[in-house]
Amino acid sequence: MKRVALAVSLVVGLGCEEGARFGSWNVARAPHPPWTTPAAASASTSEDAFPATRPGLTPSLPFDLPAVRATTLANGVRVVTVERHTLPIAVVRVVVARGATGAPPGVAALTAAGLLEGTKWSTALAVHQRFAEMGATATTAASYDAVTIDVKVPAPNLRAALDLVADMLRGPTFPDDRIELVKSRSLADLAHRTSRPQRVAASQQDSLLYPPGHPYHEPVEGSEGAIRQVGRADIERFWQAAGVPLLTSFIVAGDIDDGRTLGMLRRLVEDWSGFAPVTLPALPPAVTAAGPRLVLVDQGDAPQCAVSLGWLVADRESEDIPALRALAATLAQGTLGRLGKLLRVDRSETYGVHAALVPRAGASEFLVTTSIERDSTADALREALAEIERVRAQPLESGAPNANALFRDVVWQSFETSDDLVAALTGPVLRRDPIDRLRARLLAPATVGPEEVQRVASKYLTSESRRIVVVGDVSRIRPALQALGLGEISVR
Amino acid sequence: MVGGLGRHTASWVVALFVAGGCTPRVSPYVLDFPLPTGLPFSTQRYRLDNGLEVLLEADRTAPIVAVNLTCHVGSKDEPRGRAGMAHLVEHLAFAPSRRVPEGVLSALADIGAREFNAYTSRDRTWFFESVPSDRLELAVWIEGNRLASGLDGVRQADLDGERKIVASEEHERFEQEPYGLVSSYEWAELFPEPHPYHHSTIGDAAQLEGVTLDEARGFFRTWYTPGNCTLALVGDFDPPRATEMVARVFRPIAPGVRAPERPDVVPSTLQGERRLTVEANVPHARVVVAWPIVPRFAPGNTELEVGAPALGGYLSHELVDQEKLASSVSAWVDQGHLASVFEVSADPLPNVTPDALLTALDARLDHIRALHSRYDRVQFAIGRARLLTTRLYSAERFSTRAELLQSYNDDAGLPDYANREFAARRAVVVEDVRKAYFDLLPLDRRVVVFILPRADAPRAGRVAGSR
Numbered sequence: 001m002k003r004v005a006l007a008v009s010l011v012v013g014l015g016c017e018e019g020a021r022f023g024s025w026n027v028a029r030a031p032h033p034p035w036t037t038p039a040a041a042s043a044s045t046s047e048d049a050f051p052a053t054r055p056g057l058t059p060s061l062p063f064d065l066p067a068v069r070a071t072t073l074a075n076g077v078r079v080v081t082v083e084r085h086t087l088p089i090a091v092v093r094v095v096v097a098r099g100a101t102g103a104p105p106g107v108a109a110l111t112a113a114g115l116l117e118g119t120k121w122s123t124a125l126a127v128h129q130r131f132a133e134m135g136a137t138a139t140t141a142a143s144y145d146a147v148t149i150d151v152k153v154p155a156p157n158l159r160a161a162l163d164l165v166a167d168m169l170r171g172p173t174f175p176d177d178r179i180e181l182v183k184s185r186s187l188a189d190l191a192h193r194t195s196r197p198q199r200v201a202a203s204q205q206d207s208l209l210y211p212p213g214h215p216y217h218e219p220v221e222g223s224e225g226a227i228r229q230v231g232r233a234d235i236e237r238f239w240q241a242a243g244v245p246l247l248t249s250f251i252v253a254g255d256i257d258d259g260r261t262l263g264m265l266r267r268l269v270e271d272w273s274g275f276a277p278v279t280l281p282a283l284p285p286a287v288t289a290a291g292p293r294l295v296l297v298d299q300g301d302a303p304q305c306a307v308s309l310g311w312l313v314a315d316r317e318s319e320d321i322p323a324l325r326a327l328a329a330t331l332a333q334g335t336l337g338r339l340g341k342l343l344r345v346d347r348s349e350t351y352g353v354h355a356a357l358v359p360r361a362g363a364s365e366f367l368v369t370t371s372i373e374r375d376s377t378a379d380a381l382r383e384a385l386a387e388i389e390r391v392r393a394q395p396l397e398s399g400a401p402n403a404n405a406l407f408r409d410v411v412w413q414s415f416e417t418s419d420d421l422v423a424a425l426t427g428p429v430l431r432r433d434p435i436d437r438l439r440a441r442l443l444a445p446a447t448v449g450p451e452e453v454q455r456v457a458s459k460y461l462t463s464e465s466r467r468i469v470v471v472g473d474v475s476r477i478r479p480a481l482q483a484l485g486l487g488e489i490s491v492r
Numbered sequence: 493m494v495g496g497l498g499r500h501t502a503s504w505v506v507a508l509f510v511a512g513g514c515t516p517r518v519s520p521y522v523l524d525f526p527l528p529t530g531l532p533f534s535t536q537r538y539r540l541d542n543g544l545e546v547l548l549e550a551d552r553t554a555p556i557v558a559v560n561l562t563c564h565v566g567s568k569d570e571p572r573g574r575a576g577m578a579h580l581v582e583h584l585a586f587a588p589s590r591r592v593p594e595g596v597l598s599a600l601a602d603i604g605a606r607e608f609n610a611y612t613s614r615d616r617t618w619f620f621e622s623v624p625s626d627r628l629e630l631a632v633w634i635e636g637n638r639l640a641s642g643l644d645g646v647r648q649a650d651l652d653g654e655r656k657i658v659a660s661e662e663h664e665r666f667e668q669e670p671y672g673l674v675s676s677y678e679w680a681e682l683f684p685e686p687h688p689y690h691h692s693t694i695g696d697a698a699q700l701e702g703v704t705l706d707e708a709r710g711f712f713r714t715w716y717t718p719g720n721c722t723l724a725l726v727g728d729f730d731p732p733r734a735t736e737m738v739a740r741v742f743r744p745i746a747p748g749v750r751a752p753e754r755p756d757v758v759p760s761t762l763q764g765e766r767r768l769t770v771e772a773n774v775p776h777a778r779v780v781v782a783w784p785i786v787p788r789f790a791p792g793n794t795e796l797e798v799g800a801p802a803l804g805g806y807l808s809h810e811l812v813d814q815e816k817l818a819s820s821v822s823a824w825v826d827q828g829h830l831a832s833v834f835e836v837s838a839d840p841l842p843n844v845t846p847d848a849l850l851t852a853l854d855a856r857l858d859h860i861r862a863l864h865s866r867y868d869r870v871q872f873a874i875g876r877a878r879l880l881t882t883r884l885y886s887a888e889r890f891s892t893r894a895e896l897l898q899s900y901n902d903d904a905g906l907p908d909y910a911n912r913e914f915a916a917r918r919a920v921v922v923e924d925v926r927k928a929y930f931d932l933l934p935l936d937r938r939v940v941v942f943i944l945p946r947a948d949a950p951r952a953g954r955v956a957g958s959r
Contacts, residue, residue, distance in 0.1 A: 050640040050744050052591060055629045057603065086553045087888050088528065125813075132874040134525040135881035154881055156526045188819055188839075191775035195670045195951060300773070302951075304663045335597050345595075348656035351664050371664045373656075416554045416622075417888045 069258050070435045073270045076246035080429055081261050082253040082421050090158040090254040091418040094149040094165060095429055098242035101144045101215040106222020108142035110182055111235045115140050115149060117178035120171035124178045136161050142220055146430055147242060155255040159264055166268040169243060174235050186227050197299055197306035197471040204295055205310040208467040209288055209365060216360060244274030249429045254418035288312050288465050293487030298474040305377040305472030309368040313460040316359035323452040324366060328355040330453055332368060342387050349376045374473055378480030392458045396450035527877050528884045530911035535897055536731060537907055542747040543719025546738055547897050547907045549726045557727035558890035559631045560620040562898040565715035568614050568688030576695015577703060579612040581711050583654040589645035591637050603630045607891050614689055615829040622891050625728040629737050636741040639716060643709045651705050662694050670774045672952035674943055681766045681939045682784045682833060687758060717748035722901060726894040758830040760784035766939045771946040772953035778943040779846045781836045783933045788827040788903045792928050794916045796834050797825045799925035801875030810856050817844045817852050829903055834933060846942045861930055872922050879917060
């Protein structure tokens, strides 16, 4: 009712008779319908003040994993399905277990992009239009370990979407003109990414931690030079080795029927044959690259500096990984964690600090990233490094991660939506874990205690192996950073 | 009919066909595939004595509840000379208080919340978190305390600290971002003073320097009151128990002052075409063309919203694929409560000048106004499909569904407006869009922004000229 009156008063104010006008269009919103208040909401209360006592923490609810079904087709294609009947949505991820580590720089990413650019049965425009007509979103990507195809579609259109995905797998044509288009888009994306300070810092950090020649030294997307060099033949060669049934898995989640979905995939891809998978080349040893420990990247008169601290830590299959994840949570989660509290809450020098473990084969990355006001950068960095030393040296009494909370985080993030389910299943599917092990991995409670967190901090976050990248106004920040004595400085 | 039908889809598909059969005006281009007709929600809405509005949407499919406290205040409600005050006060609403001395962020982290944060827009302020369903009462209590405390624990040091953090946020999210300030320059032109959308939500650091503690508390007590807020719970809860829980926590909160009345719609007073040149240290040029249009859900808005992706697809086909003048083109509607904006953005290829691209763009815009052009029926159907399914996809996560219900409630007056919104979108035909283009996107009343790469300019952009 209020809105009608307001609209009228507005109209009067504007001197119109029919309503606020935009061109010939009359603007008025519908009034609110009448309210209904349930008895429980209007019942009298004995208190006349806000309840002073905070409700107590209740025991955790038991969690149960939705039923995950895994089947291997006769030709080796693995199919993993999870029914989730919330909304009529189906989510499909195809995981092809060969990525950037098994290809020259840039080839895997361009191959992934090229999968959408035409098949033996459809032109690129027809593929795009077909997905669009069924209301689907279709994207492809490459990581160091895999090429993925992601499709989200209204559930009734799942069959049609799978049909098109099967075509992409079985008969991509990588036409020259579309590959050129894909390359020009990749170069534009690269230019855009490299204009973002945090992305520049991340890319520099990779090249500092992993030595030249190591696959992780180069970004998955490839450098500008690498992208320009990739030709259609490189892409076809990569796909010939990667696009084979034995390396391919389908994960399908959402408002689906397990049996019907499996039946569709049997019809679409079980007769697909391909070359036998080639053994992937072993990764070179991951030792921290020799060279500067502090790299400064000049970006004019930027008001802030993007800061990245990096260490090489354990292999992604190591038993230390849970403790390293807990260490990341202990150190920084935006506004929380030891560094979040120090730099944001106590010193107001940043909008947030993030710590993350990036699991990788051979040696994972442990990163702390933030953006600091330019003139506070050296001070903030000194304080942050001192706090990390305290975490390494002193017993963690307060601020230690709550194992139960970590466990809950993992479970929720894994299971709230169909996208979450697919994301949670991707790692185990890529490793081809047996279904029982997959369930065990997902449901294993986090039992990391403060002692374990301190142990891995002490073991891995050493000043000797640490690499620091600062992107900002070098002429303004260099003297103060040099005074910190953090080791050899290089300016790029 | 294609296969892959799950438990819920049969009735959905039937409903789809029923709806299709009853719609008298059908676009001549019909897609082969069924598309969603709505969202199967049933939201309970009621009001407490103190004015707090409550939305309850139970969904037991995951043991999580999303809690969303929306305060109907944004940067449009800031007093003159205090641009950015609503956002600053949103930050202060996380500060320690008498009953939550550790601060709201720590309190939420300790109960296992995730996705906890807040946002301020031109129209609204959201405080939100997702919690395990057995922790719902704690989350409701923490949000209730946020309203009840009235910033009682905020000290001068907190205000000073948050001012610095807001400045840091502005640097990180806008000034350090490529093209980061273009939108604020554009909106200032689209909505001349004294329109409430003239200034940006992040505000002005110099104006925020003048904000006192008393002012911040006064702003909070004026706008962050039960009568000006809506609490939404979405997820795994029992509605009768949740109703009782919400009443126990929120009902004792004093109603406070009544929020000042505000206009529901404020058209822009923009006259003629305004052209801005922005220099920025960015990899490529960009042309943005924008029109102030009717607000969300007002007549004409749906037509333009449905038309936007179709226009983007058509322009992309013409200017990227055919003419090779641009690397990308897109069109969209930026929705607002008082007014909205229709935007077209195009990135010219290196050998194409922004002026030449604008000329080509305008030629295509003229073309689609022609009565017998047929380009858009395919693109139109596809664009509408994308719009319908995007809404469906966004509703799966409880936190985004809560935000969706809040926006429906605020802008359309009904939290479960989804089905009407879907019906309205499905009823739009090409001719409606064409009429809306004619009436609401005049070539002589708009803002054109040319963003030109320049190495010595700030990355976010600076205004080099306007006419």
